[in-house]
Amino acid sequence: MKVVTVVAPVNIAVIKYWGKRDEELILPINDSISGTLSTDHMCAKTTIQASPLFQENRFWLNGKPQDFDNPRLNNCLKEVKRRAKPSCPILNWKLSICSENNFPTAAGLASSAAGYACLVSALAQLYEIDGDISSIARRGSGSACRSVYGGWVQWVKGESPTGEDSLAVQLAPASHWPEMRVIILVVSNETKKYSSTSGMKTSVETSQLLPYRAKEIVPKQVERMKRAIADKDFEAFARITMEDSNSFHAMCLDTFPPCVYMNDISHAIVDVVHTYNQLKSSNKVSYTFDAGPNACLYLLESEVEEFLSVINYVFPPRSGSIQDEYIKGSKVKQLPIQEELSRKFEFKVHKEGALKYIIYTKLGDGPKVLTDEKDHLLTQEGIPK
Amino acid sequence: MKVVTVVAPVNIAVIKYWGKRDEELILPINDSISGTLSTDHMCAKTTIQASPLFQENRFWLNGKPQDFDNPRLNNCLKEVKRRAKPSCPILNWKLSICSENNFPTAAGLASSAAGYACLVSALAQLYEIDGDISSIARRGSGSACRSVYGGWVQWVKGESPTGEDSLAVQLAPASHWPEMRVIILVVSNETKKYSSTSGMKTSVETSQLLPYRAKEIVPKQVERMKRAIADKDFEAFARITMEDSNSFHAMCLDTFPPCVYMNDISHAIVDVVHTYNQLKSSNKVSYTFDAGPNACLYLLESEVEEFLSVINYVFPPRSGSIQDEYIKGSKVKQLPIQEELSRKFEFKVHKEGALKYIIYTKLGDGPKVLTDEKDHLLTQEGIPK
Known part of the structure; x- marks a missing residue:
């Protein structure tokens, strides 16, 4: 019997991945760049157990049994096994896999990225394979390849039709820009209406703007973003991040039928950020939205x-909400908004509870192997604890 | 004393105008196409009175006195006078101008287009000028040039830096496609947040996608649209109309900061239209949104x-609303939704009153001179009645 447990991080793209040139191999039409978040507050956790005694492969996700016959899972498994040494003794053992996210699944919070990065890291550990595994994680979920590394990560789209050069590279570790923080404003934890997989497929098929974005706009923005990160130039970083988020959602809108991920509250958050930056006469805060309504700042x-004081002013928490439950993640002092700011801030104050909760976190490292037995999600018998 | 009263129509673009190449001359970066609505239900009405006895130029809009010193108004006036015969006896008389819209001003319902088409038509009548006046109306508000003609109208962007070839041409009169109808779903009659003038200026300055839309996408869509109108091919007409509306709002979103005109209710209408078309297996209804949240179908x-039965099902009118006030314009039979349709229609039913009201109308002719004295908006003394 062999067991491995891994935690893997979420990543939040600042240059978005949208559109595949190969659906089967999950090859993108443009490069993307993301920050990998600390696993302290948000992560996927996966335990994989292999045993000669298991009669069948089994898979649980967030406590629910899943069909093992999932093509993405099997593509990852097949590729890891192909890279294992033929002498690896457990290649034919059956597996029990148990995976959990500690944040809402499929709410546009990149749960599949953390999940597949976690699965592939655990499989790589189990079958003792070496070298880059980001191109394997990519076969599970495109953006999962970026969660294989910590800090700032670029997914290079590659040129090869077989996809071997479509992989993630670390641009800088989290320690390169230690002051960087991330605030996630959770607007809704309902499951989103359009999956990003089908949304981006329809975009590739119908958007007349998307090929131009991929070919002409993103390559320039990627170079600017790499420079902004290398120089720790927040002003430029923020501008490019917001521009790319807007450009990505413009592609979604240009899709037929359009896929709309942002809602009125999302756009109200955009307004707050621009107004705040205007008051400060520079880009102090940047937003980016994935395929869902939540804002990542x-x-x-x-x-x-100071910015949280503004958010709490414009989007008052539901009365009676407990601070530690409303603002999850790292501890932060909650200040009332400064009078001068609220006076200048000619903004509609929203109804209580427009935001479900807030996560305050920072960048962190890539997947980690947990060796303490109590960390395993499976019993000795390969059943969820 | 000389007095002229004119009514002029609203137009609803199916290929949108967005972006000027010359701010002063109001020259667009791309062609646009619109349908001119009947003046029966929505119009601007303007009375202009000239008298040697008037001491000063005066101007009222919707009952409120305005500063006559408005550059757009004066550009139009100057250009009309330039084209008048030098022998015209009233060239030096002062003017009283009174203008009214019978629909909400500045709510994204193209009030300035009808208003300037009306003003320029009345001035042309007053000073007895001949020939195309669309390029004069254009100096008041770009899209006003399209309201100078009835039916289907193309605003040709032109090439000349002086703008003399940037004018409207009629593609077909309203009678060419007599079955065509227009339903306007008024989502909000609040004044919009971003004016279209400043919105399109910021788009030209910041959107990386807009030049591509203007140069590569719109010219193809214009040709397709002209063919669809000539052939009365509703399937194609509807598809191009919806694509162009989405593409235009994608440009707005790609602007920095983004200008967002559609809201959650607007997007819910888009969903209803696509679902309805899907159930019918063809494009039976098309939407287009201007610089505001209201849907033009x-x-x-x-x-x-049948489609109105669906709209009334998904967006129930406020209880107690009177049908003739809720659905303005042409008379229409109100049917309950068919059971089969409501069963297939797996749609969230919205709260009562999500739509303020509905206008049901059709295409019509260009500006009309009214000769009955009771139609004048001014008294003999040049004061609003």
């Missing part, structure tokens, strides 16, 4: 308390 | 009753 630590 | 008369 990148900002420096020095700005966190 | 183009559809054939044969589809009106």
